[in-house]
């Protein structure tokens with residue numbers, strides 16, 4: 482068995498304190514960390530936070546008035562007819578809102594076929610783990626069905642991720658290639674009508690305490706920690722590439738650089754049908770949850786407000802009311818549409834599924850090529866070859882003996898590229914930046930080791 486970490490068996494509930502995971506103690510050393518990283522003059526953050534509250538109150542008026550409609554939408558056709566890039570008017574909206582709905586990524590009928598073939602796969606193999614444990618029917622520990630492999634590498638899905646990646650920017654020497662997206666293999670949700678158990682409260686993935694504790698991760702937020710949150714750029718990749726988002730080998734940590742989280746709908750999903758909820762702003766909520774634990778009145782405790790080692794960042798009514806009060810559900814989507822949200826977007830899942838049909842998605846993020854992602858891709862590839870659970874997920878290895886799971890032999894050339902089986906071309910035509918080229922060379926070296 483090849484597994485460099487030993488995740489416990491389990492399901493998605495091990496990630497979330499409010500689904501039953503325990504809350505560890507916060508070590509007193511975190512009080513020292515607070516003193517080390519907060520401005521020496523407490524009025525700097527106080528004034529910055531007051532300006533922030535002012536801005537958030539103004540934004541709240543628009544969010545409450547427009548609801549789900551504040552979330553920008555674009556069609557696959559608009560991206561294609563714009564040379565594979567998001568239209569400019571959409572880029573500024575996505576940058577502000579952090580979330581986007583993309584219509585018609587996959588043909589509606591094909592997306593419906595994905596779901597029925599996955600349901601058949603699950604029925605053929607009783608006993609697959611999932612959530613909830615006593616009667617898995619929501620988040621299945623399934624990674625290697627044929628449909629998931631097809632969806633993750635669908636040409637339109639790849640084009641979507643490249644368009645999204647490219648609204649980010651960074652230092653030209655930073656080793657990342659936003660034009661090459663790698664495939665991150667995650668699970669899926671089939672949420673039945675009436676369900677009230679898969680109820681994820683507000684949170685942010687990508688670690689919790691790590692944002693303050695890891696020096697490189699913290700550099701992403703330098704402007705915020707200096708009280709100059711207005712100058713913070715959430716779309717600068719420079720310090721995210723090497724940021725350590727998982728200092729505690731947390732269940733639920735993502736070892737790739739997941740620039741946007743995302744899902745592809747494999748059913749109709751209406752608002753109220755157990756769909757995603759987001760705070761439709763990026764800069765302001767990030768400034769809020771990053772600065773608040775460092776305000777003078779919160780400097781006598783080691784608590785970082787919703788952050789525990791080995792857990793995602795919880796966003797709560799108690800600690801973050803200005804964020805929680807301004808969350809909206811994503812608009813109705815059809816089968817084959819996708820929703821993507823920035824890696825620092827505060828998100829949740831509607832508590833109840835009130836449709837009469839299932840509410841189902843394949844979780845597929847946008848994960849551009851950079852050394853960290855390439856290293857994980859190599860480990861993921863090995864688990865795929867052996868039919869084991871990918872390294873980031875609970876080690877159930879449910880699909881190991883399934884003869885009908887996807888195997889490397891069925892992959893097309895495009896799928897092999899995304900899954901790390903064959904190298905990417907190293908085009909030295911002068912168009913690529915130093916960093917882009919380095920990312921490709923490093924990728925090819927890592928996957929061939």
Ligand SMILES: [Fe+2]
Pocket residue numbers: 684685686828
């Ligand atoms: Fe999440």
